[in-house]
Amino acid sequence: MNRDKIGPAILFILGSLIILDQFFKVELFVLVLFALPMILSIIVLYFFISKKKLSINIFLKNQIFRVNIGNQSIYGITCKIIGKQELDGTANLQKELDALLDAISRKEIDLEYVVITSISNKRKSSSLILFKKCENCEDDIMREFESVSIIAKAVSPHISLVPTPSSNLAIPIPQIFGNISYARVFDKVYDVPKSEDSTVDYDVEIGDITNGKMISSPIGIRSSDVVRHIGIFGSTGSGKSNTAALLSKKLAEIGFNVVILDWHGEFKNLLNDFIVFDRQNIIKINILSQSYGIEDIVDIIGDVLQLTDPQRFMLHLLLLKLKGRPFTLSTVIDTLNQLDEGSNWSREVKYALARKLLLLTSRQGKLVFSNEEDDIEKILESGKYIIDLSFLHNIRLRRLYGLFILKILTDIYFRGKSDKKILIVIEEAHNYFTEYNDFINRIISEVRKFGVGLCIVSQSPSSISAEILKNTNIKIIHSLKADIDKRVISDSLSLPPSMVNFIDKLDIGEAILSAPNIKNPIVVKIKKTF
Ligand SMILES: Nc1ncnc2c1ncn2[C@@H]1O[C@H](COP(=O)(O)OP(=O)(O)OP(=O)(O)O)[C@@H](O)[C@H]1O
Numbered sequence: 001m002n003r004d005k006i007g008p009a010i011l012f013i014l015g016s017l018i019i020l021d022q023f024f025k026v027e028l029f030v031l032v033l034f035a036l037p038m039i040l041s042i043i044v045l046y047f048f049i050s051k052k053k054l055s056i057n058i059f060l061k062n063q064i065f066r067v068n069i070g071n072q073s074i075y076g077i078t079c080k081i082i083g084k085q086e087l088d089g090t091a092n093l094q095k096e097l098d099a100l101l102d103a104i105s106r107k108e109i110d111l112e113y114v115v116i117t118s119i120s121n122k123r124k125s126s127s128l129i130l131f132k133k134c135e136n137c138e139d140d141i142m143r144e145f146e147s148v149s150i151i152a153k154a155v156s157p158h159i160s161l162v163p164t165p166s167s168n169l170a171i172p173i174p175q176i177f178g179n180i181s182y183a184r185v186f187d188k189v190y191d192v193p194k195s196e197d198s199t200v201d202y203d204v205e206i207g208d209i210t211n212g213k214m215i216s217s218p219i220g221i222r223s224s225d226v227v228r229h230i231g232i233f234g235s236t237g238s239g240k241s242n243t244a245a246l247l248s249k250k251l252a253e254i255g256f257n258v259v260i261l262d263w264h265g266e267f268k269n270l271l272n273d274f275i276v277f278d279r280q281n282i283i284k285i286n287i288l289s290q291s292y293g294i295e296d297i298v299d300i301i302g303d304v305l306q307l308t309d310p311q312r313f314m315l316h317l318l319l320l321k322l323k324g325r326p327f328t329l330s331t332v333i334d335t336l337n338q339l340d341e342g343s344n345w346s347r348e349v350k351y352a353l354a355r356k357l358l359l360l361t362s363r364q365g366k367l368v369f370s371n372e373e374d375d376i377e378k379i380l381e382s383g384k385y386i387i388d389l390s391f392l393h394n395i396r397l398r399r400l401y402g403l404f405i406l407k408i409l410t411d412i413y414f415r416g417k418s419d420k421k422i423l424i425v426i427e428e429a430h431n432y433f434t435e436y437n438d439f440i441n442r443i444i445s446e447v448r449k450f451g452v453g454l455c456i457v458s459q460s461p462s463s464i465s466a467e468i469l470k471n472t473n474i475k476i477i478h479s480l481k482a483d484i485d486k487r488v489i490s491d492s493l494s495l496p497p498s499m500v501n502f503i504d505k506l507d508i509g510e511a512i513l514s515a516p517n518i519k520n521p522i523v524v525k526i527k528k529t530f
Helices: 003-024 028-053 094-105 137-156 195-199 223-228 238-252 293-306 311-321 328-338 344-361 362-367 395-414 438-450 466-471 483-493
Strands: 057-061 065-068 072-083 112-119 124-133 159-163 204-210 215-221 230-234 257-262 276-277 383-387 422-424 452-458 473-479 510-514 522-526
Touching: 003 028, 028 483, 057 293, 065 137, 072 094, 094 112, 094 137, 094 159, 124 137, 137 159, 204 238, 204 510, 215 223, 223 230, 223 438, 223 452, 223 473, 230 238, 238 257, 238 422, 238 452, 257 395, 293 395, 293 438, 311 328, 311 344, 328 344, 344 362, 344 395, 362 383, 362 395, 395 422, 395 438, 395 452, 438 452, 438 466, 466 483
Parallel strands: 230 452, 230 473, 257 383, 257 422, 276 383, 422 452
Antiparallel strands: 057 065, 065 072, 072 124, 072 159, 112 124, 204 215, 204 522, 473 510, 510 522
């Protein structure tokens, strides 16, 4: 029976007695004699029933409270958040509190946390309550409190958490806040990585789920998702190369061909069982080879040398005419001269094109572009290779050579010449992007169905084309410092605010992983390759 039914019940009894009195002319004191016990028994019944329904019983042990509600128990602990200001006022308590709550929000546990800030005229105080629905779990609560206290010491040296004793009547919300006046209505909503994510299926383990302090279960990606392309992003020194090397090693172990286009020549130190092509062992490319489609060659040269449309058209004509002749400075000039001299317009285009093509016939250009073509398809047919591009000092030449290798490799797959899947790692990928990215944008969307997975590695996701970002379905985000990069990544992943705040706080080797096999992005500590 609830409280608002008592009044009507008593009125009903009184009304019935008055009617009885009218009909049977009973004495008033007899009526009162009847009515009183009835009313009393209703009140007693009410308290008895309501006590049975909701028994709240607060119990205290080591500052831990237990609240029994019906047959459920909640265990918890309340702690005052006490901030101590330095004498010279240098402690940034707000920042420390944010860091502490950030760290707590990353913990993967089944406890609930509530921050309560009470504000009155005289006092302002904040406290943290951690609690859990459970039975006999004082020890769990105490352990959690100790772990939170350790985190507080590490991330917020001027803030301490002091447990508040509860009485058996109430769980007090503390009134005094250290030696400073401090209150804040906390407005952040945290989306804590859920432990269910640890049950995802994967066959390429890359690390362990972490909350920044503790490591929980191992996690990885599915090799079947590799052809949906991988993006590894992070500032210098954040751990990108290690992650790319780890993926290369693991995928090679399960039968992928792996080719790394190594911009700075650092991978041979990370993967010493890969075959290395470098200055001593250069793969030579014949641009005029019969087997390469002219459209792709025009796009690659046009993108890297930033050719205008008329120059691209002229290049197309030039390549058609040059077929079967050596690609040397004199043949290029000769052939250009044979092309229609009809108008001033074409003469200007010709000279501008000839000037830009000088790069390919330069001393460095001749190291990699040659008529004595190597059988690249044979060389890279199967296995694991590092192609060290760092011996090419001219950046545009390095970019050209890298893209030609990419084209030749993808052609092998387009023609169905390999039944093994391949991972092509494009290190320092931002270097391949210019104002025009026709070739690389086309490749990334086409190669997927042919068993080719691209792994784009870059310290500057904001310099990568939107097309590429959209097409990398597995993203591994190491610490990023520049605001523009953080924004580009958080927009492309629709990251929750707590994770966005976190991108620049990740430690070396830590990364946010977003992949088709994982429901929500999670923080992972990547394994070290060696
Ligand atoms: N998962 C990891 N665990 C522990 N240490 C790591 C991890 N990943 C990288 N490191 C260490 O961090 C340092 C930088 O790593 P790495 O070269 O992979 O970073 P990077 O982002 O590729 O840097 P850069 O852009 O300068 O090439 C190295 O000393 C490496 O040993």
